Amino acid sequence: MTTHATTAPSVSHVHRDDVGSRMGMWLFLFTELILFGGMFIVYAVYRFRHPAEFHLAAGELDVFVGTVNTIILLTSSLTVAMSITAIQGGRKHLTLALVGMTIMLAVAFLVNKYFEWGHKFEIGLYPQSPELLARPNGEILYFGLYYMMTGVHALHVLIGMVVLAVMMVSISRDTITKDSYVRLESGALYWHLVDIIWIFLFPLFYLLH
Amino acid sequence: MVNQHNTAPAAVPDFYHVETKRHGIWAWILSTDHKRIGLLYFATMMFFFAIAVLLGFLMRLEMLAPGKTIMEPQTYNTFFTLHGIIMIFLFIIPGLPAVFGNFMMPLMIGAKDVFFPRLNLLSWWLFLSGGLTVLVSVFLPGGPADTGWTFYVPYSVRTTTNVLPALVGAFLLGFSSILTGLNFVTTIHRMRAPGMSWFKMPLFIWAIYSTAWIQILATPIIGITLVLVLVERLFGLGIFDPTLGGDPVLYQHLFWIYSHPAVYIMILPGLGVASEILPVFARRTIFGYKFIAFSSLAIAFFGSLVWAHHMFTVGMSNTGMFVFSFLTFLVSIPSAIKVFNWIATLYKGSIVLEVPMLFILSMIIQFSIGGFTGLILGALAVNIHVTDTYFVVGHFHYVMFGGTGFALFAAMHYWFPKMFGRMYAKKPAVLSWLLATIGFNMLYFPFFFLGYLGMPRRYYDYLPEYQTYHIVATVGSWILVAGLVIMVSNLLVAIRRGTRAPSNPWGGRTLEWTVASPPPLENFLADPVVTTGPYDYSEFERVITEGK
Numbered sequence: 001m002t003t004h005a006t007t008a009p010s011v012s013h014v015h016r017d018d019v020g021s022r023m024g025m026w027l028f029l030f031t032e033l034i035l036f037g038g039m040f041i042v043y044a045v046y047r048f049r050h051p052a053e054f055h056l057a058a059g060e061l062d063v064f065v066g067t068v069n070t071i072i073l074l075t076s077s078l079t080v081a082m083s084i085t086a087i088q089g090g091r092k093h094l095t096l097a098l099v100g101m102t103i104m105l106a107v108a109f110l111v112n113k114y115f116e117w118g119h120k121f122e123i124g125l126y127p128q129s130p131e132l133l134a135r136p137n138g139e140i141l142y143f144g145l146y147y148m149m150t151g152v153h154a155l156h157v158l159i160g161m162v163v164l165a166v167m168m169v170s171i172s173r174d175t176i177t178k179d180s181y182v183r184l185e186s187g188a189l190y191w192h193l194v195d196i197i198w199i200f201l202f203p204l205f206y207l208l209h
Numbered sequence: 210m211v212n213q214h215n216t217a218p219a220a221v222p223d224f225y226h227v228e229t230k231r232h233g234i235w236a237w238i239l240s241t242d243h244k245r246i247g248l249l250y251f252a253t254m255m256f257f258f259a260i261a262v263l264l265g266f267l268m269r270l271e272m273l274a275p276g277k278t279i280m281e282p283q284t285y286n287t288f289f290t291l292h293g294i295i296m297i298f299l300f301i302i303p304g305l306p307a308v309f310g311n312f313m314m315p316l317m318i319g320a321k322d323v324f325f326p327r328l329n330l331l332s333w334w335l336f337l338s339g340g341l342t343v344l345v346s347v348f349l350p351g352g353p354a355d356t357g358w359t360f361y362v363p364y365s366v367r368t369t370t371n372v373l374p375a376l377v378g379a380f381l382l383g384f385s386s387i388l389t390g391l392n393f394v395t396t397i398h399r400m401r402a403p404g405m406s407w408f409k410m411p412l413f414i415w416a417i418y419s420t421a422w423i424q425i426l427a428t429p430i431i432g433i434t435l436v437l438v439l440v441e442r443l444f445g446l447g448i449f450d451p452t453l454g455g456d457p458v459l460y461q462h463l464f465w466i467y468s469h470p471a472v473y474i475m476i477l478p479g480l481g482v483a484s485e486i487l488p489v490f491a492r493r494t495i496f497g498y499k500f501i502a503f504s505s506l507a508i509a510f511f512g513s514l515v516w517a518h519h520m521f522t523v524g525m526s527n528t529g530m531f532v533f534s535f536l537t538f539l540v541s542i543p544s545a546i547k548v549f550n551w552i553a554t555l556y557k558g559s560i561v562l563e564v565p566m567l568f569i570l571s572m573i574i575q576f577s578i579g580g581f582t583g584l585i586l587g588a589l590a591v592n593i594h595v596t597d598t599y600f601v602v603g604h605f606h607y608v609m610f611g612g613t614g615f616a617l618f619a620a621m622h623y624w625f626p627k628m629f630g631r632m633y634a635k636k637p638a639v640l641s642w643l644l645a646t647i648g649f650n651m652l653y654f655p656f657f658f659l660g661y662l663g664m665p666r667r668y669y670d671y672l673p674e675y676q677t678y679h680i681v682a683t684v685g686s687w688i689l690v691a692g693l694v695i696m697v698s699n700l701l702v703a704i705r706r707g708t709r710a711p712s713n714p715w716g717g718r719t720l721e722w723t724v725a726s727p728p729p730l731e732n733f734l735a736d737p738v739v740t741t742g743p744y745d746y747s748e749f750e751r752v753i754t755e756g757k
Contacts, residue, residue: 020324020399027391031429038433038463042448045459128445137447137454144446144453148437 018182025186029193032156036197039149043204046141053138058209060125061146062116066206069112070198076105077195080164080188090178092171099168099184102191106161113154117147146205153197160194163187221734223630223727241326244728247312248628249333254303255697257340261295262693264288269652269686272679275671282669286355287370289667291347293358294375298382299340301609302471304617305478306424307336307389310417313624314393316721316728317411319402319737324395332388339381346374357667359468362449362460366441376439383428383435386474390424393417402720404739411719411743412501416481419505423470423477427513431467434460458523465516473512475609477505479576479616480547483569486623487551488744489717490566491558495744497550504543511540521592530589537587544580548573559749563715564638568619571646575611579604582657600660606653618645618696625700626714630727631707637699644692651685719743 047054083098124131125143132140167187170176176184222228224244229236237245268288271278280288311329315322323329347353354375356365365372397418401410410418437448438460447453449460488495495501517525517533525533551573560566582604585591595601626632655678660666664675671679713722720737721728 017324017399020395023398024325024328024391024395027394027425028387031387031391031425034426035429035433038430039437041463042437042459045456046454050454127447133453140447140453141455144448144455147444148440148446148448152433152436 016180021182021186022189025189029189032193032197036149036152036200039145039152040200040204043145043149046138046145050136050138050141053136054142055209057135057139057142058205061206062119063206065112065116066202069109070202072105072109072112073195073198076102076109077192079105080191084181084185084188087171087176087178087181087184092174095184096168096171099164099171103161103164103168106157106164110154110157113150117150149201150205153194153201156194156197160191163190221725221729223725224730225630225727227730239330241322241330242730243311243315243322243326243329244628246329246333247308247310250303250307250311250336253333253337253340254300254308257295257299260344261292261300262690264292264295266686266690268292269683271669272671273683274679275673275676283352283355285669286667287347287353290354290357290375291343294343294354294379295340296609297358297471297475298379299336299343301475301613302382302386303336303389304475304613305482305620306393306417306420306474307332309413309482309620309624310389310393310420310478312628313721314414314417315396315400316627316724316732317414317719318397318400318405319720319733319739320396320400321731321733323392324399325392328388328392332385332392335381335385335388339378339385342374342378342381346371346378349374359464360435360438361464362438362441362457363451365438366449373439373442376435380432380435380439383432386424387428387432390421390428393421394425397421402737402739408499408502409739409742410502412484412495412498412505413478413481415502415505416477416484419509420474420477423474423509423512427467427470427474430463431471434463434467437463458520461520461523462517465519469516469519470509470513472608473508475613476576477508479572479613480544481505482616482620482623483551483572484547485719486565486569486619487554488746489623489715490561490563490569491555492561492716492746492749493554493558493744494742494746495550496553496556497546498742498744500546501550504546507543508540511536511543515540518587518592521589522596534587534589534592538584541580541584548577548580563622564633564635564642565619565623565715567639567642568615568622571642571649572612572615572619575607575615575649579607579609579612582607595660597666598660599656599664599666602666603653603656603660606656611649611653615645615649618642621700623715624721625703626710627721627726627728629704629707630710630725631703632710632714633700633703633707637695641692641696641699644688644695646692648685648687648689648692652682652689653685655679655682655685718745 079098080102083095083102086095086098120126120143126132127144127147132143164187167176167184170183224242229240231239237249240246240249267279268285271280271285311323349371351369351371353370354360354365354372355368355370356372356375360372360376360379397410397414440446441449445453447455449455449457451457484495484501515533515537517529518537521530521534582600586595586601586604622633622638659675659678659682662675664671664678710726712724712726714726715722720739723737724732724734
């Protein structure tokens with residue numbers, strides 16, 4: 001390969017490249033979507049095989065709690081999106097407050113989830129419980145998938161909270177600033193992913209019955 | 210053309226001798242330099258490779274005679290499981306992309322490092338933890354997993370062996386693979402040197418790029434599938450348990466949706482190495498550059514749509530079988546395009562039989578045998594006869610070991626001077642190639658006969674009439690292992706005692722040969738600007754045409 005030397009700095013050697021950073025983050029989000037995609041395939045197959053039993057089992061979920069959680073997560077997506085606008089305007093304290101609110105909303109979501117799962121356990125609906133094993137296969141699968149998918153989602157909520165907490169530290173230490181906020185954007189993108197997965201889980205488990 | 214400005218003057222230390230913030234082993238295991246990370250992968254991978262070769266060697270010894278020869282049946286089951294897990298997840302998948310992709314890709318595109326250097330280090334740590342988790346499972350009470358590397362349910366849920374650590378290990382390895390993939394895609398998109406347009410990239414980069422996309426798009430599926438088995442074992446959700454309505458066949462679909470594309474994660478970089486080495490030692494511009502580049506993408510695409518050909522006898526509609534069989538045949542087109550173009554590159558070339566070239570020539574023949582037997586397996590009628598027999602094992606090893614494995618050996622001998630700054634002794638290397646090629650073919654060619662005659666895979670015992678073939682195969686394994694031992698020791702000796710390598714010992718035209726061997730810390734002293742394609746051998750070709 002013929003080359004000649006040059007002293008001018010090239011594109012490849014510019015240390016900061018926000019477009020590239022965002023690209024990496026989007027690729028990572030794709031992998032997360034595909035990860036959940038695997039479970040959505042399993043859900044689709046079993047729903048197709050046991051429509052009536054899925055229908056019955058879905059009636060046992062509390063639509064009210066689910067709706068509240070949906071509102072909580074949508075609001076948290078709003079606050080984290082607002083934090084980007086805030087940092088663009090250079091308003092550090094407002095940014096911190098908005099990211100903090102997002103984390104508080106995430107806590108509220110998990111507390112809600114805790115009581116929801118707790119209630120299911122109380123009435124004996126958990127994997128391998130005698131109550132659940134007495135039911136038809138479709139309902140066992142429904143609750144198996146319910147715990148699996150909302151569980152993996154809750155795990156992502158936890159990871160998202162840690163990510164946002166790290167962002168808060170960076171903002172307060174001024175490593176995320178008005179001129180360099182691509183990391184906060186990536187953190188917010190991750191949070192939107194957590195939100196959008198829930199947007200699909202909610203109708204599939206709570207509304208479709 | 211060697212860029213004189215980039216061969217390091219004595220004042221610029223190479224990356225081994227550069228001042229580092231940390232010292233001793235920390236300067237390596239916490240380094241974010243792509244070259245050091247590549248070498249970390251190299252060392253880790255060779256360590257696991259040695260273990261898996263030993264397991265395979267012992268398995269062959271067991272098959273020397275019917276009945277018990279040296280081990281118990283349960284030990285044999287755990288051996289083929291570990292051999293598979295280690296060879297697939299710890300050797301073949303990371304082999305070329307993680308070792309040579311890391312070390313060479315930034316050099317070949319004219320970059321200082323990968324786009325996310327810290328993420329790169331994290332990938333290696335995940336890789337190491339995954340590998341160690343798999344190894345630890347061997348020593349825990351309960352014994353190592355005995356499910357085969359495929360972890361098929363319901364057995365993987367019911368067996369009392371240590372399937373859990375093996376699953377966790379494989380999950381971590383998958384995560385590492387995903388991060389490497391997204392790092393490489395971003396690097397190739399954003400960090401190419403000025404002038405290096407997509408069609409001026411070396412073909413190894415095209416192969417790594419296609420591989421990285423499969424790593425990103427397919428690996429998450431195996432991740433969640435392994436987690437589902439794990440949760441199934443721990444909590445009994447019933448998702449794969451037939452007594453609770455679950456469907457084990459669904460597991461096989463999910464498993465192969467990843468694991469078939471994964472086969473192309475394993476082979477594509479090997480094909481890329483062949484496209485890199487052939488023009489250099491044939492002193493010819495590669496024939497059909499764009500066809501080779503696009504065939505990598507086509508293989509990545511079609512390879513994602515053929516997974517169910519692993520399941521023709523499991524239970525599927527006739528329509529499904531026809532579709533998957535047809536798509537399987539389609540994959541052979543881009544693979545054949547590559548082979549034809551390689552042969553055309555050799556035609557009228559000034560062929561130099563250096564060690565890398567020898568390995569690649571073996572690789573082309575072995576890969577072709579592997580490819581053709583793949584067509585036999587993809588044909589529905591024949592598949593019923595040879596499914597789950599040694600025929601499959603033979604086909605698989607011809608593609609994976611005869612193809613990717615030999616391409617890896619070729620890459621080791623091709624880029625060794627650049628990585629270590631030393632030359633290896635040629636005679637022992639040629640001897641190791643000869644032994645490896647003879648041993649390999651003696652070992653795996655009888656598998657086709659065995660399979661055709663009905664010897665099932667993974668069986669501990671066999672009927673006496675199969676013994677002749679088994680003896681030939683086992684003797685082949687001895688020759689192969691002798692070749693591997695000579696090869697590795699020759700290279701190890703060369704790291705310490707080899708003669709100093711020049712910056713461009715083979716006359717390569719790609720960018721990695723324009724820098725010193727070994728390269729300085731940030732690769733290029735002056736930023737390279739690319740003006741021509743990667744395989745410019747026009748002065749040699751002028752001789753050919755004028756000679757006419």
